[in-house]
Ligand SMILES: O=C(O)CCC(=O)C(=O)O
């Protein structure tokens with residue numbers, strides 16, 4: 510089990526018997542303290558109007574400031590007026606839905622547990638695993654440069670490549686623009702990372718969470734933060750929850766038609782020397798509905814090391830993180846089940 514190219518530290522559950530829950534089937538062995546609420550509080554997260562960032566007037570600096578505050582406070586914000594048409598979003602969601610609706614034999618052609626594989630399908634309901642703590646199927650594929658990767662994407666459903674390809678290209682442009690707003694908000698300039706992001710990686714993680722009979726007893730994806738610089742998430746319905754570090758509570762991200770969710774990833778935490786923290790998040794399950802989410806993860810190139818900006822290091826703020834690349838993350842993931850292991854960001858922190 511792993512998150513959407515993500516890193517996490519999540520204590521494995523004691524067994525149901527150990528906790529005296531004999532009426533709960535063994536496969537619902539999620540630790541009590543990690544069970545999601547069926548009525549979570551709603552997160553009061555900032556909604557950023559991106560038109561403001563594209564403005565040349567003072568509105569731009571207000572928007573940059575709002576983005577900086579959101580990154581500092583939550584590591585998360587929602588965006589409206591992002592410029593991606595609703596039909597492109599709907600096309601991506603419905604092709605994801607159609608892919609997951611294919612017969613198992615068809616999806617299994619892409620089945621792989623090798624985290625280095627650029628296109629792979631997997632599910633958390635593996636044979637022989639009797640503890641279903643997480644219920645999810647996912648398809649992950651690289652998406653940039655699109656012309657290099659699209660050939661290895663699913664051939665079915667027939668419209669998949671066109672619809673997902675269109676969304677992939679548009680969401681990547683958006684991610685690069687938001688990255689500019691983030692570096693500008695850090696005071697290191699909008700173009701600080703532009704060249705490296707231009708040559709960077711885009712991984713799309715399509716998640717499918719089928720209806721689950723007892724959604725209070727399992728999760729879709731365990732708590733984790735994404736390894737990326739930033740992740741843009743499109744969801745068909747609610748289910749994403751973020752951890753508020755101020756009070757340690759999980760809160761549900763509200764559903765706002767047409768919005769996209771922006772998650773600060775581990776590599777922006779490293780870049781910012783901890784001024785911005787990657788957001789710890791998880792996905793919950795619904796009793797009757799299938800939920801689809803599409804996470805687009807943007808980072809530097811495979812072997813390009815992300816380093817803390819030297820402009821953000823001084824006596825008061827000593828360098829807090831080691832440098833690392835996307836490949837370093839994959840290597841950690843390969844030997845570390847994220848449901849058990851140390852989160853990627855934890856391995857990067859420098860202890861003084
Ligand atoms: O489904 C979601 O809302 C979250 C998915 C996620 O965190 C991921 O793919 O990294």
Ligand SMILES: [Fe+2]
Pocket residue numbers: 512513515733734735790804
């Ligand atoms: Fe994630």
